[in-house]
Amino acid sequence: MxxxxxxxxxxxxxxxTLHELAEQTFGWLREVDARFSTYxxxxxxxxxxxxxxxLAEASADLRAVLDRCADLWRETDGFFDAYATGRLDPSxxxxxxxxxVASDRLVESGAPNHCLNAGGDVRIRGRSATGEEWRIGVRHPWDPAATCLVLAGTDLAIATSGVYERGxxxxxxxxGVPAQGLRSVTVVGPDLGVADAYATAAVAMGPAGITWLDQLRDYRHAVVTDGAGLLHSRTLPLAPPPPG
Incomplete structure (x- = not known):
């Protein structure tokens, strides 16, 4: 992808068993890449x-994705638009x-404790091998070697949409022009696909996206503005600072 x-x-x-589960996971993601690649x-x-x-001959996955994108277009007042660039791109x-989907399949296969990171879209379930909550760093928009926030939890979907790599x-x-105002939007909630779409929609809205995010139910957020401001939900699951 x-x-x-x-x-x-x-x-x-x-x-x-771990090798088999890993291969099944990566096999599924390779299948998605082959089916949904825009390149x-x-x-x-x-x-x-x-x-x-x-459409009648398309796979069930493609039809389901198109239907969900249509739902998300309505939920975001048109700001999540798979045709925003003039061609179909539901990325x-x-x-x-x-x-x-990969995370759900792992749970169903008897692996409820895992962390799957797909290019900054992260699904965490259960606990790490140490028995602690998973800790996920949100990349600093101006320093790729640093984080601006660290989240912690046992069942979270964390999606970030940012402009720090591709402008x-x-x-x-x-x-019909690139949105301005928000450097990075992270959305946290129960479903990673929805969180991904909400983060993309908020970036497309520009500064108005902050007010829109505040109104969401079941999803929390952190936003870094182009002016280096950091805003986040009061209930965002922030990791406690390290001792000392």
Missing amino acids: GTAISLDLADDLPVA REDSELCRFDRGELP GYVKGWSAQ HHVVDPRR
Whole structure:
């Protein structure tokens, strides 16, 4: 999916089982990449976008993603728009959705303690191998070697949309130009696909996205503005500072 993906399996399972679970997880993510890539001309998504593949003949996954993107378009007042760039690109939902599906499958397979990180979209379940809560750093928007916040928990979906690597590339679909005002938006909640889409929508809204995020139920947020301001929900699950 054009990004680094890491998986930490923390359950005390046989090594062969852990390898099998890891291979199943990465196999699923490779399948998603092949189907939904916007760069591969032979991907199902690109063939559908060019009109070569009728919706009735598309996979159940593609149809489900298109339906969910339509729902998210309505939920975000049009700011999450899979057609914002003029062509079909549901990447702002697909990466988080695919990692959420992978995490759900791990739980169903008897591995309820894990951390899956798909390019900054993170799904944590249970506890780490030390028995502690997982600690997830939110990248500092101006210093890739630092964090601006550290979150902690046992069952969290954490998605970040930022402009620190590709510049202001998230398009405001109403104006048709890259949105300005927010450097980084992190959304935390129960579903990673939804959190991913909400973070993308908030960046597209610009500063108005902060007020919109404040109104969400079940999802919390942290925002870094272009002016280096840091704002976050009062109930954001921040990790306690290290002792000493």
